[in-house]
Amino acid sequence: MFSSRNVIMNSFQWRKWFLFLIFAVYRRLDTVDGLKCYCNSERCPNSTCETDGFCFASTSLENKVQKFTYQCWDRKNSFPPGDMPIWCREKERDISCCATDYCNRELFAETGTTATAWKVLPWVMGLMVLGVCAAISFWWAKRSHGPKKRVPSRTPYPTDDSVCEARHPMMRTTTIRDMIELTTSGSGSGLPLLVQRSIARQIQLVDIIGKGRFGEVWRGRWRGENVAVKIFSSREESSWFREAEIYQTVMLRHENILGFIAADNKDNGTWTQLWLITDYHENGSLFDFLSARTIDSITLVKMSLSIATGLAHLHMDIVGTKGKPAIAHRDLKSKNILVKSNLTCVIGDLGLAVRHNVASDSVDVPTTNRVGTKRYMAPEVLDETMDTRQFDPYKRSDVYSFGLVLWEMARRCGVMPDEYQPPYYDCVPPDPALEDMRRVVCTEKRRPNVPNRWHSDHVLSSISKVMKECWYQNPAARLTALRIKKTLANIGTPDYIKLEVELDEIRV
Template sequence: MVTLLFLYLYAHFHYCAGQAESSDLTIPEEAVGRPQHPLPIHDGILDEETRNLCFCNYEGDICDANNTCIKHSHAACFHFMKEVYNSELRRMETIHQYGCATLEKGSSASHLTCNSFRSPHRTPKSIACCYEGNYCNLNITPPPYRQLPKEAENYDDEWLESKLHPMFHVVVPFAIALFAIAIAATWCILKKRRSDFKKWLPLAKKKQELLPTPELDPMMYDDSGSGSGSGNATMVQRTVANDLIIEKIIGKGRYGEVRIARFRGSLVAVKTFYTTEEDSWKNEREIYETQMLNHENILQFVAADIFSMDSLTQMILVTDYHPLGSLYDYLQKEQALTTQEALQLAYSSICGIEHLHASVLGTGSRRKPQIAHRDIKSKNIIVKRPGVCCIADFGLAVRL
């Protein structure tokens, strides 16, 4: 059936190009057993019951049980012949196929299918047709193949290889090499993932112990307040460390280092604690998690996370970044402060401390307890902008 479809498409191409043959050329002159009547017979010359019967040897439902197919009265019976390589015998064999040709659309016969023998094929093949029915295709033999090698009867491996596309010898080794590379890459990836998992498992257990509740893994907080003190840090299930782009170190202290980083397009300050200061990181994180802590003069908390980098555990706190730095650094500048600005800086610092010390009651069970900073100094006060300060560094703070 596939062969018939190929022959039909090939012949249809020539037909569309204006190369259709006349009906009297349907049966090749070289065909052995050329029937007497080249065109369909409709004048009672043949028996009505047998004139549309063709011999058929296709498998499946194409042929009847007695190797017969019934053609259209205007269509043809065909005898198709091709050469197929027998890998067991290592030589070419001739295959004969018989059947009923289709009635071509816009035609009164099967011209295109039956004329396909006129063009040479890459695989040796030929076809002959007859319209008389009555199993006429058993008595007709297709003409010789077009443009066959001179040693047509002695096909061997060398002839077969000469017909293969030259790129075959390049494509097959290349495909095998790609397949081998893909297998090796997959093996390396799986091995690395297993190694990473072994490193991550102890860290995950440790992180679970540090978090006070299951809902805080991983921790990320998004301040939904307006600075009035009524807001609260809201958790979002996402690992913060993956979104941080560290830029440079801007300070060091007894607990760790402070770096500038980019977090979702904004500049933030990332405080990284030394592994020996785990208690300090945990305490400061808990202070920042206190309900109703948000205030204009309290450093705005963004997120907290714990992760592994270069086989070392990293504990971080992410806060807003203020380029003016600490009050200590701000006062070291050559430009002297005016009395008004000095009073504003002092006032804003006192407001932040007062908010820490105050107990704020909210609706329901919401309550901000009193908090003692216990480490107030100019290095732990951040200048947000000229005249405005905020309190930072709650490593020693306690809730009362």
């Protein structure tokens, strides 16, 4: 009787596993047009997603609990287009990519503490082939439940700090500046990806300091240091990709370019936040600074020279194995320039920047739909006569915008400074349309007014000459950023001012 019942149970077990095997084979043979990946997100039906890019798996530590994420990554979201995602280019231990069906489900298979369906399936197929008997079936049942009884292995990420220290020695340094000096050594290519992601996950947002069309800017804290966190909305994903890519250009780091720290994406399952982390400057933008404060002639020259120095570094190409391509900003304005504590300036917001490819003599233009600020657009940009296939026109357009920034600063300088106003405030509405700017700048060929009081001040008079040479109607006649830098450096020397006074006395 016992033997008969045992045979019946074995027969029932055989039928059950045989149906399960047929179902598994059917799912395997299901044809798809794209790459199928294992997905553990609530948005994925049947734990499967489909993509034209890559499968990826990642692991992170949240509240001291190790979390695993398996999803698809579309090719359109990679930069440069067609390349692997930025976090898959380096051999990191916490994120991996692959390009075959369901290849990501085993990337972290040995990390978990419980058996998964994908671990059980090989055992089931082995039992089917070997024709396991009742005793082996009993042994297999104990085996499948065994992992639950095992003592879980110690997680390699016990706390946030130990995660960083154990996985990258650089995180043992005390400040971000120390880490940057250790990694870049002048190359300016940015921190390693693992360090970027570790820093981003330890930042605490404190308060919001700005808003824009891209999203918000927050002041954050990392190990007692202030950092600026630019949070892009999901619809501005391409802008986030582009700006992070430009900031990590080799040899870009410079004292007059906003210091890049990290880029990371935070997905809570409902929406994705895209973070760009940079140096924090408590004085805010040049626009905010000039709106609230006036400056003397020494500060005017110092600020102007620092902006020109940063722009000259952007425009310059550095030849070599790890050389820097020439870069044009395309949206230079007082709101995209930040004031440091020593009252020099840094150029930020590189989301619209273009790079010059010397080998092919082509321009790497971003795919984003954003355009520059209309008030600061050069005449050739407004009337669409600029040759966008060549790189030099982009640099000349930056120089025009720099001339308008010079005018904004000069208005707030002197014994009797004028109130802050944006360029062309007396010609166009507060939010001008392209037609308004085209009429004033291209048709009427007007430029911001230069007050008579500037002619009696040696520094303001010299600055006004520079700005006029920046906003010529003919782009080829404008100064280069390097020439502007050298001219402003001479204006700031006492000998230059003394010479100007003597020339004025001779004229009188």
